[in-house]
Amino acid sequence: MEPSGVNYFLEFTYLIASILFILGLKGLSHPETARRGMFMAEAGMLAAIIGTLFHHGIITYEWIAAGLIIGTIIGGLMAIWVPMTAMPQRTALSHAFGAFAAALVGIAEFMLHGGLAMPVFTRSALGFEVMLGSLTTTGSLIAASKLQGLIRGTPIQFRGQQYVNALLFSSTVGCLLYSVVNPASAGVFYAMTGFGFLSGVMIVIPIGSADMPVVMSLLNSYAGLAAAATGFVLGNNVLVIAGTLDGFSGFILSILMCKAMNRSITNVLFGSFGAVHDVAGAVMGEMREISLEDAAVRLAYANKVVVVPGYGLATAQAQHAVRDLANALEERGVTVKYGIHPVAGRMPGHMNVLLAEANVPYGDLYEMERINPEFPTTDVAVVVGANDVVNPDARDNANSPIAGMPILEVDKAKSVIVLKRGQGRGFSGLENPLFFKPGTSMLYGDAKASLSQLAQEVKNV
Ligand code: NAP
Numbered sequence: 301m302e303p304s305g306v307n308y309f310l311e312f313t314y315l316i317a318s319i320l321f322i323l324g325l326k327g328l329s330h331p332e333t334a335r336r337g338m339f340m341a342e343a344g345m346l347a348a349i350i351g352t353l354f355h356h357g358i359i360t361y362e363w364i365a366a367g368l369i370i371g372t373i374i375g376g377l378m379a380i381w382v383p384m385t386a387m388p389q390r391t392a393l394s395h396a397f398g399a400f401a402a403a404l405v406g407i408a409e410f411m412l413h414g415g416l417a418m419p420v421f422t423r424s425a426l427g428f429e430v431m432l433g434s435l436t437t438t439g440s441l442i443a444a445s446k447l448q449g450l451i452r453g454t455p456i457q458f459r460g461q462q463y464v465n466a467l468l469f470s471s472t473v474g475c476l477l478y479s480v481v482n483p484a485s486a487g488v489f490y491a492m493t494g495f496g497f498l499s500g501v502m503i504v505i506p507i508g509s510a511d512m513p514v515v516m517s518l519l520n521s522y523a524g525l526a527a528a529a530t531g532f533v534l535g536n537n538v539l540v541i542a543g544t545l546d547g548f549s550g551f552i553l554s555i556l557m558c559k560a561m562n563r564s565i566t567n568v569l570f571g572s573f574g575a576v577h578d579v580a581g582a583v584m585g586e587m588r589e590i591s592l593e594d595a596a597v598r599l600a601y602a603n604k605v606v607v608v609p610g611y612g613l614a615t616a617q618a619q620h621a622v623r624d625l626a627n628a629l630e631e632r633g634v635t636v637k638y639g640i641h642p643v644a645g646r647m648p649g650h651m652n653v654l655l656a657e658a659n660v661p662y663g664d665l666y667e668m669e670r671i672n673p674e675f676p677t678t679d680v681a682v683v684v685g686a687n688d689v690v691n692p693d694a695r696d697n698a699n700s701p702i703a704g705m706p707i708l709e710v711d712k713a714k715s716v717i718v719l720k721r722g723q724g725r726g727f728s729g730l731e732n733p734l735f736f737k738p739g740t741s742m743l744y745g746d747a748k749a750s751l752s753q754l755a756q757e758v759k760n761v
Contacts, residue, residue, distance in 0.1 A: 313351025314538040320344030321542050325549060331652050331662050348538045384654060385614050388647045389447035392516050395523045396440035402526040403433030407493065409533055415483030422533055423483055427476045429529035430489075431496045435472070436522040438500030443516050446509040453509030465502050471495050507569065513647045514557050514568045521550030553648060560642040562694075562704040587723075590741035592750070595717050596757030599625075602679035604635045606671060608708050609651045610644045611727065612685015612720055612747050619658040621751035622684060626660070628758040638664055639671035639681075639708045641689035646727075672709050681713035683734075685747045687726030692734055702728050716740040719750045 321344045327337020349368075358364070382390045406429040415423050445451045475492030479485055507515055524546025531539030558565055590598075599605060607622060626636040638660065644651045655665060666674070675681060683690055690710045693700040710716050711734050718735060722744060725731065734740055743750055 307354075307356065310351045310354050311537070313347045313354075314536075317344040317348035317351065317538050318541040320347065321545055325545055331649075331656060331665065334656075344542075348542070351538070383617075384657070385617070386448070387650075387653075388513055388516065389444040391647070392440045392444035392447065392512070392519070395516065395519050396437050396444065399433045399436035399440060399519070399523040399526055401433075402523065402530045403430050403437060403493070403496075405530050406430035406433060406533065410486075410489060414486070415479060415489065418483070420480065424480050425529045425532040427480055427489070427492065429526050429533060430493055431472060431476050432522045432526035432529070434493050434496030435500040435503070436519050436526060438497045439504045440500075440516070440519050440523075442501055442504040443512045443519065446504075447512050455508045456505040461502075461506055465499075465506075468495060468499050468502055472499050503569070511568050514554055514561075514565075517550050517553045517557060517648070518565070518569075519550075521547050521554065524548070524550055557643060557648060560706065562702070562706070585736040587735050587742050588740070590717060590743050592743065592753055592757055595741070595743050596754055596761055598715065598717070599629060599634070599680055599682070599754065600632055600758050600761040602629075602634055604637070604674075604678050605629055605680045605682060606637050606639050606666075606674065606678045606710070606713065608639045608641070608644075608681060608683045608686050608690060608710055609655070610641075610684065610686020610689055611646055611650075612687075614645050614650060614654055614685070616685060616747035616749075618684065618746075618748035618751050619654040619660075621748045621755065622655075623658040623660055625682075625751050625755040625758065626664075628755045632758070632761075636664065637666050637671065637674070639668065639710075640665050641668055641686070641706075641708050644686055644689045668706060668708055675709050675712040678713040679715065681710035681716045683710055683716060683718040683720075684751065685720055687720070687732055688728045688730070690734055691726070691728075691730065691732045693730065693732070696733075700730065702730060710734065711737055711739070714739070717743055719743050719745070719747050721746060 320340045324337045324339075324341030324344060327333040327335075327340055329337075353361075353364070378390060378393075406426050409426055410430070415426075418426065442451070446453045472492055472495040475488050475495060479489040479492060482488070504515060524543045526543070528540050528543025528547055531537065531541075531543055554565060558568060607626065609619075609622065613619060613622065629636050638651075638655060640651050642648070645654075652665065656662075686708075688694075688702060688705070690708050691700075691702060692707065692709070692711045694702045694705040694707045695709070697703060716734065716737070716739055718740060720742070735742060743754075
């Protein structure tokens with residue numbers, strides 16, 4: 301890089317951007333600092349964009365301005381209109397855009413300079429970037445389509461699929477290695493790109509939509525690594541740093557999510573857990589229904605209530621209604637806490653985001669390890685649209701498909717009220733013995749409607 305004033309400015313903005321990315325990521329690790337972390341990361345991105353605008357290689361700004369305007373409009377509209385419940389598929393789309401950008405930059409570099417003009421390290425980084433970028437683009441688009449219901453969410457499988465996938469993926473890697481060793485072979489480079497796009501589709505279609513959050517965080521990690529490789533190809537430090545942060549944080553997140561479900565990454569990618577929705581549950585007795593009035597009385601006269609939100613809270617958009625109920629109870633002197641399972645809902649931090657939107661104080665949110673010892677002294681555990689994360693079979697039944705998954709032990713509370721619409725099962729497709737226990741009462745209905753009516757009833761008690 302030339303030692304001109306402009307380039308010092310560029311390197312300085314990249315340094316600031318990198319620092320802001322690291323601080324932003326640190327902020328995102330806790331709900332209380334998450335918002336600040338997000339703003340820091342955004343400021344970092346702005347600094348990186350402004351710095352890049354001063355790059356000496358830029359001849360004209362027209363295309364850049366057009367990209368900025370179109371990108372800003374699309375991003376802004378998505379942020380305004382996409383509902384909270386559609387956040388997983390929106391995130392998958394962002395990964396697809398990022399990965400496609402990385403793949404396109406790699407392909408453009410190859411077309412501009414050809415493999416022969418590059419040292420072997422740059423060639424390898426470029427091949428890696430295009431391979432991961434293409435695979436992540438189509439993989440993320442399939443993930444988004446499954447989550448949005450545009451294509452069937454259940455695993456799409458056929459005989460010999462694993463062999464076809466293994467062959468396809470090894471062909472992709474084979475072409476990558478060949479094009480690194482024989483840089484003149486442009487055809488092999490483009491074949492690798494095509495195989496990469498196809499691999500993304502083939503790897504993701506056999507995975508059920510319920511496992512998509514883990515797949516997405518893995519794809520996020522690939523998109524980050526593709527961006528880091530782009531940084532090596534272009535000699536761009538901020539891309540190397542941001543891509544590496546993204547790549548490894550995505551990978552760590554995937555591992556943490558698998559841990560919270562007591563499953564391995566290979567089981568998520570090659571097993572089809574999302575397909576077990578038809579598993580017939582053993583007959584476990586009767587579920588006891590409770591009336592709205594009785595539920596309100598039980599809550600109103602409790603000392604301590606623990607609310608356990610799950611996926612149903614998100615689909616019902618009941619976060620404000622749950623806050624209203626908590627307010628009504630607190631006004632009566634009842635202590636209300638929230639028990640948060642790490643994989644409640646359909647994306648990491650799903651419940652934290654929803655409850656934060658309803659201004660539930662962070663101090664009232666308790667992680668699983670902290671709330672579990674409190675259940676024996678809890679008068680009423682209110683389960684709002686949660687199912688798998690409170691399934692005692694995970695703890696008690698070694699033969700259960702979810703055996704070993706850590707749960708919120710609501711069955712240890714003095715009584716449990718479960719709010720759900722009917723007999724629907726959770727993500728795992730398994731029956732939940734909690735609903736049949738003597739201490740459990742079922743309050744049927746949409747979570748938002750039930751909670752609003754409960755809050756009203758509690759005020760009338
Ligand atoms: P869940 O097991 O999927 O159960 C959700 C329950 O909500 C259902 O039984 C459903 O019963 C009820 N429901 C749906 N809509 C409702 C509405 N409008 N009002 C009231 N109830 C409603 O949810 P969870 O307990 O939160 O568990 C999450 C699952 O997702 C876990 O198995 C986890 O491993 C998996 N998962 C999570 C992540 C993540 O990052 N969070 C990632 C991958 C997988 P009805 O139909 O009877 O109403």
